[in-house]
Amino acid sequence: MEFVISNVQLLYGEELECKKGLALWIKDGLIKEIIPESKLPANVKVIDGDQGFLAPGLIDLHIHMMWDGSLNPVQTSQTEGYEQMLIRAVANCQTYLQHGITTVRDIGSVDDIALHVAKGIKRGLISGPDVIASGKTLTMTGGHDPFWARFVDGKEEALKGVREQIFKGAEVIKVSSTGGVYGRVEGEQVGNAELSLEEQEVICKEAHRFGLKVASHAIGRDGILNSILAGVDTIEHGHFLDDELVALMEERNTAWIPTLFVYKQIATQEGIPSYARDKAEEIVNIHRNAFESYFNRNILIGAGSDAGSPCTSHRALLDELYTMYEIVSDAKKVLKTATVNAGKILGRDVGQIKEGYKANLILLKENPLECLSNLESIKMVVVRGKIA
DSSP states (O other): OEEEEEEEEEEETTTTEEEEEEEEEEETTEEEEEEEGGGOOTTSEEEEEEEEEEEEOEEEEEEOTTSOOSSOHHHHHHHSOHHHHHHHHHHHHHHHHHTTEEEEEEOOOGGGHHHHHHHHHHTTSSOOOEEEEOOSEEEOTTOSOGGGEEEOOSHHHHHHHHHHHHHHTOSEEEEEOBOOSSSOSSSOOTTOBOSOHHHHHHHHHHHHHTTOEEEEEEOSHHHHHHHHHHTOSEEEEOTTOOHHHHHHHHHHTOEEEOOHHHHHHHHHOTTSOHHHHHHHHHHHHHHHHHHHHHTTSSSOBOOOOOBTSTTOOTTHHHHHHHHHHHHSOOHHHHHHHTTHHHHHHHTSSOSSOOTTSBOOEEEESSOTTTOGGGGGOEEEEEETTEEO
């Protein structure tokens, strides 16, 4: 498929620079060229952007597509059979596209459901965003999120676990380095380190050998430290980051996916299971303070919503951006967390309007750099060079 989008303002390159008088030439799923309006190619379909703003498609780095975003998604999944969970995951992929989310990273799904959905999208069987999925997470026996875990204990099991997920088609490896807020009624605490440093070192070495990145669920300090030292690529959540840990992240190029909105939801919404709400209430302000303190440090920060988690819908990436903006009122820097930064964190040519990058785009009526809620003024979504 080949076409040109003209009569738009481009949010171009790493700095989302607003450029006028240019058109975007798309061919074979990529941004072929950025050309002057006066030099549109002959015999190529031209789409009139009606003076809208053409931005990179949004990237959500932390989702769970098979969860329903209700008060208690674990309970929902326990009452649904495999087939219903799979149908729900496919349906949620349509929601992402409707809200301009053209790439998602699913890091935790029962029975590797997200791996199957990712394959279906790649084969053209179903529509959806680009999906980078881990399938099952690597967790110690009895550790965080056992319902979608591949339990590993010791270095040999850690090695086997990562190889199993790679064999199944995982494109990212997820580990649980600490306990969590939601998922298990009892038996875990956010401050508990779970997978050991040695286990994570084995996982990271093997994943990196095969060109995969490692994402670490890490809330408490000890688990965050283990993950950074082991060589994970992203710290997910990271409530108890401090000066020493952030300095290590800068040194080792470790990125951070804060997921602020979901914990605010768990801490404040009526009807959330009490065990989870109590834990969230204790740490939500610590989380906010860490984000405010370290947002402008020399680490890549990417946006992840934890979509599907309690009271966190599959359009919640927008809520995550709004939550960031409440704390750090810089629209461009916040938008970069879901575009430019996210693409760099993934290590893929995505998240920017730039020659040679994947043509994942959103056409907006209004400029999101002036007001982030303009991200909801969607006129058109392009994914893999096709109009969704």
